[in-house]
Amino acid sequence: MAPIHRAVRARKAAQYVTRQPQRCAAAFSVLNRPPPSYEGHIPLTTIERGAMAVSAALGSLWNPYRGDLISITGETTATPYFIYRLRDAMLRDPTGRRILRDRPRMTSKTIDVKYLRTLPANTVGRAFFEWLEREGVEQDSREQVKYIDDEECAYVMQRYRESHDFFHALTGLPIVQEGEVALKAFEFANTVLPMTGLAMGAAINLKPAERSRFWETYLPWALTNGLKSKEVINVYWEEQLERDVGELRAELNIEKPPDLRETRRVLREKRRAEKAARQAQ
Amino acid sequence: MRPFRPQYFLREARRSRVRQVVGGAHRSYASSATNPEVYDLVCVGGGPAGLSLVNALRSNGSTSHLKIALIDSQDLSKISHGQHNASPTDYSNRCSSLTPASMAFLDTIGASPHLNTSRVRPYNHMNVWDGITGQHITFDWATAHGFPSLEPNPITASAISSAESKTIAYMTENSNLVSALLARSAALDASTSHPLTLYSSTKVDNVELGTQSEDPEGVDLRSWPLVTLSNGATLAARLLVGADGPNSFVRTFAGIQSRGWDYERMGVVATLELESPTAAEPESATAYQRFLPSGPAALLPLPGNYATLVWSTHPSYAARLRELNEEDAIAMVNAAFRLSSVDLEYLHTISSGQADEVAWRLQHTQFNNDLVPPQVMGIKKGSVAAFPLRMRHADTYTGERVALVGDAAHTMHPLAGQGLNSGLLDAAALARTISDAVNSGADIGDTLSLEGYNTARYAANHALLGAVDKLHKVYSWQSGPVVWGRSLGLGVVERWGGLKGLFMGGASGGA
Ligand SMILES: Cc1cc2nc3c(=O)[nH]c(=O)nc-3n(C[C@H](O)[C@H](O)[C@H](O)COP(=O)(O)OP(=O)(O)OC[C@H]3O[C@@H](n4cnc5c(N)ncnc54)[C@H](O)[C@@H]3O)c2cc1C
Numbered sequence: 001m002a003p004i005h006r007a008v009r010a011r012k013a014a015q016y017v018t019r020q021p022q023r024c025a026a027a028f029s030v031l032n033r034p035p036p037s038y039e040g041h042i043p044l045t046t047i048e049r050g051a052m053a054v055s056a057a058l059g060s061l062w063n064p065y066r067g068d069l070i071s072i073t074g075e076t077t078a079t080p081y082f083i084y085r086l087r088d089a090m091l092r093d094p095t096g097r098r099i100l101r102d103r104p105r106m107t108s109k110t111i112d113v114k115y116l117r118t119l120p121a122n123t124v125g126r127a128f129f130e131w132l133e134r135e136g137v138e139q140d141s142r143e144q145v146k147y148i149d150d151e152e153c154a155y156v157m158q159r160y161r162e163s164h165d166f167f168h169a170l171t172g173l174p175i176v177q178e179g180e181v182a183l184k185a186f187e188f189a190n191t192v193l194p195m196t197g198l199a200m201g202a203a204i205n206l207k208p209a210e211r212s213r214f215w216e217t218y219l220p221w222a223l224t225n226g227l228k229s230k231e232v233i234n235v236y237w238e239e240q241l242e243r244d245v246g247e248l249r250a251e252l253n254i255e256k257p258p259d260l261r262e263t264r265r266v267l268r269e270k271r272r273a274e275k276a277a278r279q280a281q
Numbered sequence: 282m283r284p285f286r287p288q289y290f291l292r293e294a295r296r297s298r299v300r301q302v303v304g305g306a307h308r309s310y311a312s313s314a315t316n317p318e319v320y321d322l323v324c325v326g327g328g329p330a331g332l333s334l335v336n337a338l339r340s341n342g343s344t345s346h347l348k349i350a351l352i353d354s355q356d357l358s359k360i361s362h363g364q365h366n367a368s369p370t371d372y373s374n375r376c377s378s379l380t381p382a383s384m385a386f387l388d389t390i391g392a393s394p395h396l397n398t399s400r401v402r403p404y405n406h407m408n409v410w411d412g413i414t415g416q417h418i419t420f421d422w423a424t425a426h427g428f429p430s431l432e433p434n435p436i437t438a439s440a441i442s443s444a445e446s447k448t449i450a451y452m453t454e455n456s457n458l459v460s461a462l463l464a465r466s467a468a469l470d471a472s473t474s475h476p477l478t479l480y481s482s483t484k485v486d487n488v489e490l491g492t493q494s495e496d497p498e499g500v501d502l503r504s505w506p507l508v509t510l511s512n513g514a515t516l517a518a519r520l521l522v523g524a525d526g527p528n529s530f531v532r533t534f535a536g537i538q539s540r541g542w543d544y545e546r547m548g549v550v551a552t553l554e555l556e557s558p559t560a561a562e563p564e565s566a567t568a569y570q571r572f573l574p575s576g577p578a579a580l581l582p583l584p585g586n587y588a589t590l591v592w593s594t595h596p597s598y599a600a601r602l603r604e605l606n607e608e609d610a611i612a613m614v615n616a617a618f619r620l621s622s623v624d625l626e627y628l629h630t631i632s633s634g635q636a637d638e639v640a641w642r643l644q645h646t647q648f649n650n651d652l653v654p655p656q657v658m659g660i661k662k663g664s665v666a667a668f669p670l671r672m673r674h675a676d677t678y679t680g681e682r683v684a685l686v687g688d689a690a691h692t693m694h695p696l697a698g699q700g701l702n703s704g705l706l707d708a709a710a711l712a713r714t715i716s717d718a719v720n721s722g723a724d725i726g727d728t729l730s731l732e733g734y735n736t737a738r739y740a741a742n743h744a745l746l747g748a749v750d751k752l753h754k755v756y757s758w759q760s761g762p763v764v765w766g767r768s769l770g771l772g773v774v775e776r777w778g779g780l781k782g783l784f785m786g787g788a789s790g791g792a
Contacts, residue, residue: 088623091624091627097627151645
């Protein structure tokens with residue numbers, strides 16, 4: 001077992017303190033907000049939830065780099081139905097159940113980048129590491145879930161969020177907006193979380209060439225793969241780090257999409273060459 | 282087992298028309314195919330339906346003289362013996378709820394004083410809820426009262442309206458009922474000159490129509506069913522009653538088709554020991570039923586801390602439940618009333634470890650503690666069994682010299698606990714029809730004489746079977762419009778009173 005996995009297990013369930021089941025959350029007003037169900041929880045009224053969903057969704061469309069707004073959109077639109085569907089998908093799967101039981105967290109503290117670097121080239125861990133390097137990002141702590149009332153569903157949201165970078169690594173999709181939109185489309189087909197669908201709306205911000213690539217290549221890829229593959233939320237990433245990445249993709253039934261970064265690079269060079277040629281004339 | 286009594290013969294009927302055919306069928310020698318022992322009524326099957334029919338006839342002045350034989354392949358004395366020696370901590374896994382109408386009928390025929398009341402648990406609350414939407418109805422006599430009793434039989438109707446009791450139904454072992462009916466029969470034997478001929482541990486091997494007419498003095502047995510028993514005896518029946526359960530031999534003989542379908546579900550039964558009784562007072566208790574997509578799970582109270590389980594579920598799930606060790610099986614029963622159907626589905630697929638999984642899931646599952654039964658602490662060894670569930674309805678209950686009662690006539694899903702109750706009501710109605718025929722001097726085996734029975738019970742049972750079948754189907758859906766409707770549904774059903782009526786045996790007569 002990878003050392004990191006052990007570390008993760010040791011930290012399990014640190015902040016989701018198990019409570020006795022409470023009665024169905026009844027309607028309340030802002031004047032008598034009930035106590036939080038877990039650390040960091042902010043119970044919302046239906047109206048507040050709706051208003052936040054709309055404003056955060058619009059805000060994140062205009063500014064797709066506002067991760068906080070994307071998080072809010074995600075949380076406020078996931079209830080009452082969609083997050084339960086995702087939780088149930090986990091409960092139907094032996095590994096999904098184990099994840100729910102262990103409640104591992106994936107943060108820069110629990111994922112040891114130095115260890116990832118030592119893994120063989122074909123492994124999931126190494127692919128993740130290389131993706132981090134290539135994209136120049138760090139596995140940073142993701143936004144804390146706060147607007148989902150059910151403590152278990154709050155964890156599911158957190159897990160989904162923390163798995164997102166592994167989806168990037170598995171598909172090789174870059175974090176540029178074009179890659180994000182394609183990945184969101186994949187996640188939408190796979191998780192049915194509304195926020196991922198809303199985030200696809202960011203396709204309107206794409207440049208014409210990107211947009212046609214999205215419609216012609218990446219959207220069809222995302223929808224077919226998202227639907228035909230297994231539920232990616234049920235991957236215990238911490239246990240898969242030493243696994244052959246192709247093997248995992250095959251197990252999940254995901255095809256790797258065309259390398260977007262490479263495509264963009266080739267096109268960029270072609271354009272540059274054309275421009276140079278034009279200028280030389 | 283009672284010895285064969287050749288000295289009794291058909292009593293001379295008072296009316297002339299009967300006298301013609303009765304004649305002097307006096308036999309003092311062992312019966313055979315050519316020399317059958319002649320009876321007014323031969324009842325195949327000594328289950329609740331058959332025994333209560335025989336007791337009803339024998340308790341009624343108009344029919345107490347009829348010469349009756351009852352045959353059952355089981356050793357009936359074993360059932361009585363078992364009941365008398367049963368310890369108060371040991372209950373059989375075959376239990377039924379007797380509705381107030383059934384109890385009233387048992388009163389009328391003098392059987393209820395023979396019930397071992399320490400082994401009967403009345404209940405006056407019922408919690409029924411939907412495993413997907415969580416919609417529930419909780420009802421007691423006070424709220425369930427006030428919708429009309431639809432049972433047309435005067436014996437039971439008067440009893441229902443006079444019932445001051447707040448009881449929804451009485452839970453008891455089928456063996457307690459059968460044993461009480463046998464005891465009543467024995468008491469009648471002692472007090473009348475028309476004892477019952479009881480063939481216990483004897484199978485009906487064959488039934489065919491008599492072909493030859495007897496000597497001029499005797500009965501013309503052409504068109505009479507001749508019943509051949511496993512001990513070699515042959516009985517001729519003026520009226521042959523099929524009370525021989527779902528695979529009725531008599532029904533097959535009569536060429537009566539039985540139609541319906543298999544639910545592809547098994548009813549898993551078990552005797553449970555609870556952490557505490559469902560109610561503090563012995564005369565009040567609560568029955569629980571949760572509709573899961575695979576079928577309803579019901580926990581019904583028995584005396585003390587005991588309860589009986591009837592869990593309808595997929596055959597593969599049922600097989601798995603029966604293989605679990607006690608700890609895991611207990612966990613599954615507790616889970617059935619508490620965990621989500623997603624969890625339950627998963628738990629049905631693993632071969633062990635349910636106890637651990639359930640303990641974890643209970644920490645993350647919201648359920649209403651006031652709605653669920655007390656924790657199950659133990660399952661009686663060897664009490665877990667499973668029965669296939671089906672719906673069948675015979676095309677008719679009567680034919681020439683044939684009548685069907687109980688499961689021989691109709692089999693239904695146990696979700697409303699009405700199978701046995703409807704069989705008792707059949708027996709009450711048939712006994713009445715026979716009594717009417719005797720009083721008017723008609724031949725009790727004549728199709729016309731039996732018509733009244735078919736009229737009294739067929740439509741009522743048909744409505745009941747339909748209601749039970751629909752409930753099963755409505756609650757088998759897991760998602761979509763049916764479930765949305767259901768989340769309003771139980772509320773509507775609750776206001777309508779239909780479901781309550783069903784559980785109390787009142788919906789059987791249609792609106
Ligand atoms: C899991 C389960 C739970 C149930 N729960 C309830 C409940 O809570 N309430 C309720 O009202 N009903 C309930 N029922 C239904 C109830 O058990 C039956 O409706 C009832 O037992 C039928 O009685 P019966 O007398 O018609 O037939 P049976 O009880 O089947 O009796 C038939 C008798 O005929 C005998 N026999 C058959 N063939 C022959 C032959 N060829 N020769 C001689 N003898 C023969 C058999 O030995 C048997 O004793 C339940 C059923 C199941 C499967």
